Amino acid sequence: MSRVERATRSSRIGVALVTAALVVLALAPFWGDRQTLRLLAEMLTFVALASLWNLLAGYAGLVSVGQQAFVGLGGYLLFALAILLEVHPIAAILIAGPIGALVAVPVALLIFRLRGAYFAIGTWVVAEVFRLLASQISVLGGGSGTSLPAAVVVAMAPNRQMREFEIYWLALALTAIVLGAIVALLRSRHGLALTAIRDNEQAAQSNGIDVWRIKFIVYVLTAFATSMIGALIFLQKLRISPDTAFSVNDWTAFVIFITVIGGIGRIEGPIIGTIIFFMLRQTLADLGSLYLLMMGAVAIAVMLWAPKGLWGIFAERLGWQAMPLRRHLMLEETVGKP
Amino acid sequence: MPDASLLEVKGIDAFYGDFQALFDVSLSVDAGQIVAVIGANGAGKSTLLKSIAGLRHPHRGEILFDGTPITDAPAFDVLNRGIALVPEGRRLFPSLSVEENLLIGGQSRRPGPWTLARVYELFPVLAERRHLPAPALSGGQQQMAAIGRALMSNPQLLLCDEISLGLAPIVVREIYSRLPRVVTEGLSLIIVEQDMMQALRAASHVYCLQEGRVALQGPAHALTRETISAAYFGV
């Protein structure tokens, strides 16, 4: 006899907390100053990027170190669409998604031929190819990059404050949608398949789950969302260059550290990780490269001694989950030999 | 300690996760003795051998070899002290030649009678095929190579896990016919078999495992088929 439960009491509290947080965040332009708003917007984009990487690596077992390919692609699409075709920046962000997904299809067909860690480096090669191609585009400044023309920026909103509010709300909305979509995906039929793949790929395969197809879908969807977030990030920055757009440190190393420290394979992990990452950055940023060195060491320590991350430790102690996601299988009989 | 046994297993428990595979199992082997461990599939025979060989570590109890505790010693250390295991399913190294497989067994450089030449003398067919890759051998030849590989470390105690498994009866008889020559070199043997009669013929002392417990033990000549069958099948 068994029954499956998803919602627990703590997760119902979690839903209430998430709703409250969303309201507080939505009102941030009215309670926070410019500095706070910028920081929050940046944090939100990292929550989204880390959640997407978590979906790839933590659930689908696709450990990519090349997601900067899609962040940069999104950024360049924004600039190309806005400068060359005079598309409105917000429309450009929306267009960047499907184009990113379209580009991801041939990329996936190619690099899915590589297994495991070689897949990881394969994704990196693709990102390098994108970077080198971007530096060949002379209308967008070639290797040295370009800025978003003032006319495009002014067209968004008449004054600077409104523009900043707009970008902030955009970041909040996009991140909330990305998180919501990930939760919905994981709660769907595919989510169960993903969990099965994560736990044992071979067993999942032999149980009739088309592992390749599901991984492919997850990869393409992740590229869709990552490209949109990338476009948003470079709308905040107003300037782009191949090295910043396709930076492995900014868009992959930090994102991986955030997810690992927060808790990989858990939806809450990237959120906790982002908060910790930014707290450390605010206090230790003057240390420069030493700060990065410490982040690397912390990530290694977490990976070795607390592989479920900080949220993993926390949740296990308290039996908590903020999102009603993990299925609790209540078995009334214990199972014998494994 | 003049009459201490060569190997002394004292009340070990072993687990796979939550599943307990061995319950308070004790066993002893004297120098020069052949001991058979029999039991049905899943009775814990292989787990017992793996615990002795250091591939798994018991949760409770103690294993003494030559009077020294080896309970928590890693497998490579156990081999260097003089216990070699012929693993179930032979498990030769597929990318190594037959001779290289034997040489891997000999890399511990323990002194003793067993050399490449002696192993080839014991199993002449291996000498003819020494340069072939291990997977090119027949099942029986692979088993000979696996035994030879273990002998190359010049063990004092040889553990044989299901050496008749999947082999034709005539091949099994041939392999078993060589074992007395191995023992005359001063080795002790533990033979794990599902094939009860084969084990009974070779051994001087028998342990019968049933669901992780020693159900019966005694000198081979003193046990009747009926008592063993009862212990074996638990009827």
Added chain:
Amino acid sequence: MQWFNVVLQGVLIGGLYAMFAAGLSLIFGVMRLVNIAHGDLIVLAAYISLIVTQAMGVDPLTSLLLVVPVMALIGYALQRGLLNRTLGEDLLPPLLVTFGLSIIIQNGLLELFTADSRRLQAGTIEILTFQVTQSVWVGALPLIQFGVAVAAVAGLQALFYKTALGRAFRATSDDQSVAQLMGLDTRHVFAMAMALSLAIVAIAGVFLAIRTNFDPAIGSARLIFGFEAVIIGGLGSMWGTLAGGIILGISQAIGAQIDPGWQLLAGHIVFLAILAVRPQGLFPKVSG
């Protein structure tokens, strides 16, 4: 003749790429570990050579006498102290730990040596050249570098198939638990493999640093070159890795000849093309 020269230069630099790749291929073969910090360790070797040449007043090639054992020692310690803990069924820990290591090495070097470009000076040997044909000249240094690469690959091949250590590598790669039953301490075997990998990294790092300017950030590109050479050549084949390095070198040289901006791109595109049409690589290891 101009194209002959281009291809020749490509072949010679390909030897260097093969050295980047050989260490990567070795540890993957023995323990299925892909070391993301591989490129940064190449750069670390270059900096160690820089210190040795400055402190002892020797030339870079002589410094190898010290850099190689030091890197091997680092490799042994790294494997025993850190990386052995990450090995297992799960792919994520080794990947993320070596990724973290890569960030640590990069930023540690940045802290110690700043982002300034450095170069190792090998002295008169750098300008020594030989005339091959009327219009084709070959530098002594690229020739030495290529010779060392071939020797390194041949040496690895011999070590793998002719020595007790190589036998232990292959046995451990086949079946870890039986290797332990045969008295092999697999933690030690893995550490020896990493030591050997970093010994080759040391040689590669010093030759790289004589050839080009280096700074703490150039490691990841070297990891990628090495990785591409491994995949082009086919997993598990040392001579294939050399061939992979040479193909990559030639592709880059031809790309650079067409347009300087296309040097790296051409290499990546050839890699992706080979992945598309022949994912097992050009010279995969034949079984048996």
